[in-house]
Amino acid sequence: MSTYRIGIDVGGTNTDAAILNESLTCIATAKVPTTDDVFGGVRAAIDHLLSETGIAARDIGLAMLGTTHCTNAIVERKRLLRVGLLRLAGPASASVPPLANWPADLAAAVTLKWKIVGGGYEYDGRILTRLVEDEIRAAVRDWRGRIDAVAVCGVFSNINSEQECLVEQWILDELGPIPITLSHRIGSLGFLPRENASILNAALGDVIGDVISGFANALKATGLDHVRAMIGQNDGTLMSAEAARAFPVLTIGCGPTNSLKGAAFLSGRKDAIVVDVGGTTADIGMLSKGFPRQSALAVDIGGVRTNFRMPDIISLAVGGGTVITADSKGEPVIGPQSVGYRLTSEAMVFGGKTLTLTDVSSVLGVGLSIGNRFPDVPTSFCRAAFESVLKRLATGVDRIKTSAAPLPVILVGGGSALFPDRIDGTDEVIRPANFGAANAIGVAIGDVSGEVDRIVAMRDDVREQTLASLRDEAIQSAVLAGADPSTVEVLEQEDVPLSYLPGNATRIRFKVAGRLISRA
Incomplete structure (x- = not known):
């Protein structure tokens, strides 16, 4: 029986991966530069995990992928x-x-x-x-x-x-x-x-097609073509590669969702603020009862209003690859440009010529020390730049709050290693084990979901039968997607009378999820 699972998250700068056992304990993690094609980075991450752990490819039963490719295509207006x-x-x-x-x-x-x-x-x-x-x-x-x-x-x-x-x-x-x-x-x-x-x-058909093909090729090249491959959705659950090919828009927003889920899983905290710092952005969200808090507003994707339910996220142009420049007065300017996955060739600590937040952190001796060069940049300039970044983070944390009650901040993502264990306005900063791969762990622990959202003419004499029928339909859709029937639970139920419509019109919505079954 295949007992291990691999979670992979392809970001704009790095591809993160984690391998978990049957008890969902993280055995090892990997972080490699993202490549122009999905194949190279994913293959390198899987090779690293298998080599480090000595786990045989035949013992892997599940592989889950989270990706920002569709989001980036819309934001950048490319390949549509x-x-x-x-x-x-x-x-x-x-x-x-x-x-x-x-x-x-x-x-x-x-x-x-x-x-x-x-x-x-x-x-x-x-x-x-x-x-x-x-x-x-x-x-x-x-x-x-x-x-x-x-x-x-x-x-x-x-x-x-x-x-x-x-x-x-x-x-x-x-x-x-x-x-x-x-x-x-x-x-x-x-x-x-x-x-x-x-x-x-x-x-988005071409974009998701390349992602799925690259993922499949990487699994085949690493001896994992026998595993069940799943893709992360924007609500934190999983769907098959075939479903993702048909519905690529459902992958939008899965990156921040996976990080929030991973942060909750790794820290054991149910109510907290999560700051996920990558190479390009810092995403700030909130956990409520262990789940990402959903946005109450209509979600704009690249300037287009949709009706998806997505996490309430504040994204800041702050990451390990964020470019630091100076204005006409010599004051630091933070981003919004980033060197992204070119960090290891363009950042000064790696011999490049671009000053990044990673270089600033290195000069100040804050956080993780990487690279093999010491940037020739005035300490005073770096200190002013770093304080400006910390102020942005503190402002973002304050904006995401819904009350003055103190909440811990969980720092995750590879870029968070550059920051100290303090953020103004918070009383506790948590950096859990394996924090750098929280996004990959978040997608690895995902469940399979099913959903029904209908408007029905609700009659009192058949109310319970109607609800039961729609609930069963949602459960069946999750089972067909690969969920273990014995683990499927109702996550959300809405039963809302629509007073502006005649005939006792009622909106019924069921969201269910269950544990994914791996292939033997």
Whole structure:
């Protein structure tokens, strides 16, 4: 029986990895520079773990990957596919065109072709407008050769998905095999945010494809092609590589989530502030009862509003690779640029010519000492720069708080080794064992989830049966994704009457999760 699992987190600067046993005890960790392709860094990290521990490849049963590639692609406006959007909404939605509030550069990167056609449903699943097959097929034919993927978004399709599924078949008839995103499989309530998420999902097909291929190739090259490979989601749970290929947008935000989960696991603290310092950014979040506190606001991804549930995170442009320069008065300027994964070639402590936060820390003798050179930089300048960085961290910690009650701060991430065990405004700073690989450990301990989010016409005489049926549906989706049925538990349940809709309309949402079963 395969008893070990490996967690890997690919960041902008470093690729972190950890190997855990059946009891979820961390046996060893690894940190290697991220490579332009996913393959190189992941393979190097796995090779390091297996070599250091002597564990045979055949004894590894699970491999989990967390990645920021999709987030970076949206933020940097790079490698996005050309998308065609069919909005099934009839004439009612024509006043608000697709991409209405998108940043101009992101909209240009997606090069969206779109068509509003008849379709959609009422809140209770009754047809709003019927589909016109000829109209839809003509629109799709016109896009041939001008798009790489298609998104379909219908009014209340999350209540009744029949029209979206029918349109999917027509698209395949006209264009052949092409990636298609159906909005009912991605978002919940909120038509425009669901449409936005669907367009982003369609645009990310190439990015996630390269990630999954690189991950698979690295597993094969290290003798781990027999393991069950899973990808981290933005809510801290896991999905299969096949699911990730279909829903790449669900990987956005998994990096900070994994770090928060890893921090809670390593420290044993249920309520705390977590500061995750990497090579490029410092992400600050809060743990509440052992889980990442979710944002109460709509989540913007690269300037686009979506309806995902994500951790409440404050990101600062502060990391080990952050570039330090001087203004016209000789005062230090912190970032926002970072040398990223080029730290070991461009930072002064490694013989480079760029002054980074790592160099500043080295001059002051603070935190971890790395490299083989001593930067020729005035101590007074470095001290002023470092104090400015500490002030930013303290401000971020203060902003994430919801009350004046004291909370411990858990420092994790490789870049946190550069900082002292103090942050102004906190009474306790915790740096747990294996803090540098908290993100990799966080994804390694992830469960498999299932979710149902529906609007139903709730009648008192069938209330319990309706709830039980939807709960069972969520549990079944988790089991199909690889969860052990005996471990599946309900994490969240929402039962909200929608007073603005007639007919006792009620939104029912179940979120469940269970322990992942490894392959024998």
